[in-house]
Amino acid sequence: MQSNNRDGNVVRTMVPKENGVFLTWEDLWVTVTNGKEGRKSILEGVTGYAQPGELLAIMGPSGCGKSTLLDALAGRSGSNTRQSGEILINGLKQKLGFGTSAYVTQDDTLMTTLTVREAMYYSAQLQLPDSMSKSKKKEIADITIKEMGLEDAMNTRIGGPGAKGLSSGQKRRVSICIEILTRPKLLFLDEPTSGLDSAASYYVMSRIASLHKRDGIRRTIIASIHQPSSEVFQIFHNLCLLSSGRTVYFGPASTATEFFTTNGFPCPTLQNPSDHFLKTINKDFGKDLEQGLDGGIPTEEAINSLTRSYKSSEIYQQVRRQVSEICKQDWGALEKKRNHAGFVIQCLVLTRRSFVNMYRDIGYYWLRLAIYVALAIGLATVFYDVGSSYAYASIQVRGSLIMFITAFLTFMTIGGFPSFVEDMKVFDRERLNGHYGTCAFIISNSFSAIPYLLLISLIPGAIAYYPSGLQRGAEHFLFFASILFACMMLVESLMMIVASIVPNLLMGIITGAGVQGLMMLGGGIFRYPNDLLKPFWKYPLYYISFHKYAYQGLFKNEFEKLTFSIDKAEGPTNISGKEILRNKLQMEMGYSKWVDLAILLGMVVLYRLFFLGFIKTMEKIKPIVTTFMSTPPKQTTQVMVNPSIAPLV
Ligand SMILES: Nc1ncnc2c1ncn2[C@@H]1O[C@H](COP(=O)(O)OP(=O)(O)OP(=O)(O)O)[C@@H](O)[C@H]1O
Numbered sequence: 307m308q309s310n311n312r313d314g315n316v317v318r319t320m321v322p323k324e325n326g327v328f329l330t331w332e333d334l335w336v337t338v339t340n341g342k343e344g345r346k347s348i349l350e351g352v353t354g355y356a357q358p359g360e361l362l363a364i365m366g367p368s369g370c371g372k373s374t375l376l377d378a379l380a381g382r383s384g385s386n387t388r389q390s391g392e393i394l395i396n397g398l399k400q401k402l403g404f405g406t407s408a409y410v411t412q413d414d415t416l417m418t419t420l421t422v423r424e425a426m427y428y429s430a431q432l433q434l435p436d437s438m439s440k441s442k443k444k445e446i447a448d449i450t451i452k453e454m455g456l457e458d459a460m461n462t463r464i465g466g467p468g469a470k471g472l473s474s475g476q477k478r479r480v481s482i483c484i485e486i487l488t489r490p491k492l493l494f495l496d497e498p499t500s501g502l503d504s505a506a507s508y509y510v511m512s513r514i515a516s517l518h519k520r521d522g523i524r525r526t527i528i529a530s531i532h533q534p535s536s537e538v539f540q541i542f543h544n545l546c547l548l549s550s551g552r553t554v555y556f557g558p559a560s561t562a563t564e565f566f567t568t569n570g571f572p573c574p575t576l577q578n579p580s581d582h583f584l585k586t587i588n589k590d591f592g593k594d595l596e597q598g599l600d601g602g603i604p605t606e607e608a609i610n611s612l613t614r615s616y617k618s619s620e621i622y623q624q625v626r627r628q629v630s631e632i633c634k635q636d637w638g639a640l641e642k643k644r645n646h647a648g649f650v651i652q653c654l655v656l657t658r659r660s661f662v663n664m665y666r667d668i669g670y671y672w673l674r675l676a677i678y679v680a681l682a683i684g685l686a687t688v689f690y691d692v693g694s695s696y697a698y699a700s701i702q703v704r705g706s707l708i709m710f711i712t713a714f715l716t717f718m719t720i721g722g723f724p725s726f727v728e729d730m731k732v733f734d735r736e737r738l739n740g741h742y743g744t745c746a747f748i749i750s751n752s753f754s755a756i757p758y759l760l761l762i763s764l765i766p767g768a769i770a771y772y773p774s775g776l777q778r779g780a781e782h783f784l785f786f787a788s789i790l791f792a793c794m795m796l797v798e799s800l801m802m803i804v805a806s807i808v809p810n811l812l813m814g815i816i817t818g819a820g821v822q823g824l825m826m827l828g829g830g831i832f833r834y835p836n837d838l839l840k841p842f843w844k845y846p847l848y849y850i851s852f853h854k855y856a857y858q859g860l861f862k863n864e865f866e867k868l869t870f871s872i873d874k875a876e877g878p879t880n881i882s883g884k885e886i887l888r889n890k891l892q893m894e895m896g897y898s899k900w901v902d903l904a905i906l907l908g909m910v911v912l913y914r915l916f917f918l919g920f921i922k923t924m925e926k927i928k929p930i931v932t933t934f935m936s937t938p939p940k941q942t943t944q945v946m947v948n949p950s951i952a953p954l955v
Contacts, residue, residue, distance in 0.1 A: 326357070326358025326359065326491060326523075326524045326525075326526060327358065327395060327396060327406065327407070327491045327492040327526045327640070328355065328356070328357050328358065328394075328395070328396050328397065328526070328632045328637060329355065329356045329357075329379060329393070329394070329395055329492065329526060329528070330354075330355045330392075330393070330394045330397070330629045330632050330633055331352065331353060331354055331355070331378075331379060331391060331392065331393045331394075331629075332353045332391055332392045332626075332629055333351045333352075333353060333390070333391040333392070334349055334351065334352045334353070334375075334378060334389065334390070334391035334392075334393065335347065335349060335350060335351055335389065335390045335391055336348045336349040336371070336374050336375075336378055336383065336387060336388070336389050336551075337387070337388050338384070338386050338387050338388075339386045340386075345388075347551055348371045348374045348387075348551050349371045349374055349375055349378070349548075349551045350550075350551045350552050351391070351552075352375065352546075352548070352551075352552070352553050352556075353553070353556070353622075353625060353626060353629060354544075354546050354553070354556045354625060354629070355625070355628055355629050355632055356379075356492075356526050356527075356528050356544070357526060357632070358491070358524035358525065358526050359518065359524035359525070359526075360526065360527070360543040360544060361511075361514070361515050361527040361528075361529065361541060361542050361543050361544075362526075362527065362528045362529070362542070362543065362544045362545075362546060363529055363530075363531050363534070363539075363542040363544070363545050363546065363559065364376060364528065364529070364530040364531070364546045364548065365530075365531055365532075365534070365545060365546070365547050365548070365580060365583065365584070366547055366548035366549055366554075366584070366587065367549065367584055367587065367588040367589075368532070370548040370549050370550055370551065371548050371550075371551040372496075372530035372531075372548060373412060373496050373497075373530055374387075374551075375530070375546075375548070376409075376494050376496055376528060376530050378393065379393060379494065379528065380402065380407065380409050380494045381393075381401065381402060382409065382738060385924070394632075394633055395640060396637030396638065396639070396640065397632060397633040397634070397635055397636070397637050398637070398639060400639055400640055402492065402640070403640060403740065405488050405490060405646070405740070406490060406491055406492060406640050407490050407491070407492035407493070407494065408485035408486065408488065408490040408492075408493055408494070408739055409485065409494040409495075409496070409738070409739055410481050410482050410485045410493075410494065410495045410496060410498060411481070411496055411735055412496040412497045412500065413731075414474070414477040414478060414480070414481045415481075415731040415732050415734070415735045416464045416477060416480055416481065416484075416732065417464065417659070417663050417728075417729075417732055418463070418464050418465055418466030418469060418471065418728070419463060419464075419469075419662070419663045419666035419667055420463065420464055420659070420662070420663065421460065421461050421462060421463050421464070422451060422456055422459050422460050422461070422462060422464065422472070422476075422480055422483075423447070423448075423451065423460045423461060424662070425464060425480060425484065426447035426448075426450065426451055426480075426483060426484065426487070427443070427444060427447050428655055428658075428659045429447070429484045429487060429741070430443040430444065430446055430447040430487055431443055431647060431651065431655045432646065432647050432651075432652060432655055432656070432736070432741045432742055433487050433488050433646050433647070433741050434446065434487065434488065434646065434647070435646060435647065436647055436648050436651055446487060447487065449520075450483045450486060450487055451483060453483075453486075453513055453517075453520075454479040454480075454482060454483045454510065454513060455479065455506075455509055455510075455513070456476060456479055456480065456483065459472055459476050462476075464477060464480060466728075473501075474501035475501045475502040475503070475506050477501070478498065478499070478500065478501050478502060478510070479510060482495070482498060482510065482514070485739060486514075486517065488646075489517070489521050489523060490525075491523055491525055491526065492525070492526045492527075492528075493514070493525060493526070493527045493528070494528050494529075495514070495527070495528070495529040495530070496529075496530050497530055497531065497532060498510060498511065498514065498529055498531070499511060499531060499532075499534065499538065500532065504535040504537070504538075507534065507535060507538050508535065508537045508538050508541075511529075511534075511538050511541050512541055514527060514529075515527070515541050533580060533581065533584060534580050535578060535580075536578045536579065536580070539559060539578070539579060539580045540559075542559040543558065543559060544556070544557065544558060544559060545557065545558070545559040545562050547562065547583055547587065549587040549588070549589065549609045549612075549613070550589065550609065552609075552613050553613070553616060554583075554587050554609065554612045554613055554616060555583075555612070555616055555621070556616070556621070556622070556625050557621040557624070557625065561621070562579065562583065563579045563582075565615075565616070565619070565621065566582065566583065566586065566612075568615075569611065569612055569615045570611070571586050571608065571612070586605065586608050586609075586612070587605070587608065587609050587612065588605060589605050589606050589609055646740070646741065646742070647742070649743075649745070649746060652742040652743070652746035652750075653746050653749045653750050653753075655750075656742065656746055656747060656749075656750030656751075656754075657749075657750040657753045657754045658754075659750075660729070660750050660751060660754035661754040661757070663729070664725070664754060664755070664758060665758075667725055669724075669725070670721075670722055670724075670725040671758060674718070674721050674722065674762075675758075675761065675762060675765075675766075677718070677721075678715070678718070678762050678765075678766040679765065679766050679769065681714075681715065681718075681766065681770075682765075682766035682767070682769035682770040683769060685707065685710065685711070685769075685770040685774065686769055686770050686772075686773035686774055687773070689703060689706075689707045689770075689773075689774035690773050690774060690775075691773070691774070691775045692704050692707065692774055692775050692776065693775065697870035697871050697872045697873075697881075698872065700870065701870060701886060704776070704864055704865070705831075705861075705891075707770075707774060707776070708857065708860045708861060708864065709831055709857070711770070711790065711860070712789075712793065712829075712853055712856040712857055712860060713826050713853065715766075715790065715793075715794075716790070716793035716794055716796070716797050716822075716856070717797070717819075717822055717826075719793075719794045719797035719798055719801075720797060720801060720815060720818050720819060720822070722798065722801070723801050723804075723805070723811070723814060723815055723818060724811055726798070726801060726802065726805055727805055727811050727814065729751070730805050730806070733747050737921075744918055744921045744922065745918060748802075748914050748917060748918055751802070752795075752910075752914060755795070755798055756795075759791050759794045759795060759798075760791060762790075762791075762794065763787040763788070763790040763791040763794070764787050767783075767786065767787045767790055768783065768787075771783055771786055771787075776864055777863065777864055777867065777868070782863055782864075785859070785863045785899060785900075785903065786860065786863060788903055789856055789859045789860055789863075789902075789903060789906065792856075792903060792906035792907050792910060793852060793856050793906065795907075795910045796852050796906060796909055796910050796913060797818075797822065799909075799910050799913035799914050799917070800818060800821065800822070800913055801814070801818050802913070802914065802917045803913060803916050803917050803920065804817050804818045804821070806917055806920050806921060806924075807920065824847065824851075825847070825850075825851035825852060825853050826851075826853050827843075828843050828844075828847035828848050828851045828853075828854075829848070829851045829852075829853030829854045829856075829857055830848050830851075830853075830854050830857065830892070830893075831853070831857045831891075834891065834892045835848055835892045835893075836892050852906060852909055855902040855903075855905045855906050855909075856902070856906060857893075858893050858894065858899070858902045859899045859902030859903050859906070861887055861891065861893060862887065862893070862895075862898070862899035862902070863899050864883075865883030865884070865886055865887050866883050866884055866887070866899070867883065868882075868883040869881070869882050869883065870882075870883070870886070
C-alpha cells in the first residue's frame, strides 16, 4: 500500500482518522538520573512511526532501551526520566485516553487468587460500559479468553509464589487478554512472548496481529520483543532495531536482512534473521570474542558501522519523510469519551473482587485470624480476672492489658502489608491503563477490609475481654471492639500511605513499623504527657499519635465508672477511676470517650485522603518532571568507524 506524496516521495497509504491511530516520534532523547552515574542517556535521537493496521516490533539486546522507548511512546516514563524530541499522536500533541490505547507490561501483575475467568469477568465489568448487559460482558470476556487459547485454563487459579496455578506463559496471555478486552486502537506490548515457547509465541503474536479480523479495527500495535523465532518475525510489518539506545535499523521487517547484507553483515543461510541481528548488535556478546563476530569486526564497531549506515541510508530518509507526511495530515484529536463502568459500579466490583481476593488469601486472612485468636486466648489467661479488691495491682494490670491491646494487637495489622503491596501493583497497572480511578480503589479497599477487621475486633476481642474481667455491659465491650477496629483500620491506612511512598516491601515494613513505634512512644502512656519533651514528642507527636486517642478511649471506657480502694497509712481510701485518669495518668478528661473514637475514625478518613492526595500529586508532578527539555543532551556515545569497514559506511 504505497503512493506518492506531493513532493514525489513514496509513502504508505493513510487510512481514515476514525479507524486508526498514528504515532510518530522524532529525534527522541531519553535520559534518566541514575544514582552516582548522574544523568545517563538511554535513547539517543530515535525517530520512527507506527500506523494503523501494522505491527511494529522494537528489538534489540537486553538493556538497549526497548521498554524505555515503549514507555515514552505510551506517556508512562518514570519520574526520574527526561525527554526531548517530539511524540505526536495523529500529528498532534495529545494524551492517550482510556479505550484508545492499552499497555501490557512486562511483569504479570495479576490477582493470584482469582481464576482466569473471574479475573476476566471482573475486568470486563470494570472496563466495559454500564450500558452493556452483564451477559454481553461475560461473552466478550469468554471470547477474549478463547482468542488467547486459554479456554482449558479458564477455571484455574492464576497462582503466585507458593500457590500453584498458571504457567508463566499462561499468565502472560491473561495479562494480554485483560488489556485487549476493550479492543483498543493502539496497543503497546512489553515483551508479550517472554516465558512462552516458540509455538506459543507464534500463536499469541499471530492472534494479536489478527485481532482486526474480528472487530474490523485497523489497530496500531507496538511490541518490544527479545528474540522472536523466524515465524514470529514474519508477522511484523516494521522493525525498530536498537542498540545502546541508538537506531540500527527502522523500516520494513522484510528488508532488514537486505540492509544487514548490504552493510557487510549477511545473515548466514538457515539462521533466524532476528538471531543474526541480535548477535551482530550485542556489544556485550562482542566483548567475549577476541576476533569479533564471525572472526570479523568486533561488535562495538559493527554497531557503530550499522548506525552510521542507517543514518545515511535512503531507508532513514524515507522514515523521516513518512513521519513528516503523517504529521502534515489533519487527523483530528482523539475521541475524549471514557466509555467504562461508572464510579458506583467500579466501587462495587472492586469491593467484591478485593473481598474475594482477601478471604482466599490464607496468609492474609485465615492465618492472621488464627494468630489473633491465639493471642486473645493468651491475654485471657494471663490477665484472667483483673479484679478490683487489691487496687494498685488491679489498676496496673488493667493498664497493661489496654497498652498491650492498643500497641501490639494493632501493630499486628502490619502483617497484611505484603498482600496490600500485591494489590497496589495490580492497582498501579489498572490505574495507568485507565480501568478505574484512585477514589474507587480507596473506597473498595476500605469496604472490603471492614468485614475482616470487624471479625477480628469482635471474636478475638471477646475472647480477651470477658475472661479478663474488664467492665461488664454491652456498651463497654462494643466500645472496646470499636476502638480496636478503628486502630486496625488506621494501621491499614497508614500502610497504604507507606506503600505509595516506599518502593519495596521490606523497606515498607520497616518504615511502617518505625512510624508506629514512634507513635506508640509519643502516645502519652509510656511517659506521661506533661513529662514528654515539648519539641517533637509533645508537639506534635503526642497530638498526631493515634495511640493517644486509643489509650484515652480505652482507659476512659474501663476506669470512668470504677472506684478503687487504696490502702493508706490512715486506712483504706476510695479513689475514683476518673481521678486516676486525670491526676495520675494525666489524661484529657474534658471530652468523652466517644470523641476519642470519633477522632480515630476521622484519622482513618484523613489517612486515606492523604493516600489519594499523594497518588494525585504524583500524577500531576510526573508530566512536570518529564517535561520536554528545550535542547537535547549532548550525545555521549562516539560513533567509531573501523577503517576496514569505512567504505561500507
Ligand atoms: N528509570 C530508570 N532509572 C535508571 N535506569 C533506567 C531507568 N529506566 C531504564 N533504565 C536503564 O536504561 C537501560 C535500558 O532499559 P530498558 O528497560 O529500556 O531496556 P530493555 O531493552 O527493555 O531491556 P530488557 O530487554 O532487558 O527488558 C538499562 O540499562 C536500564 O537499567
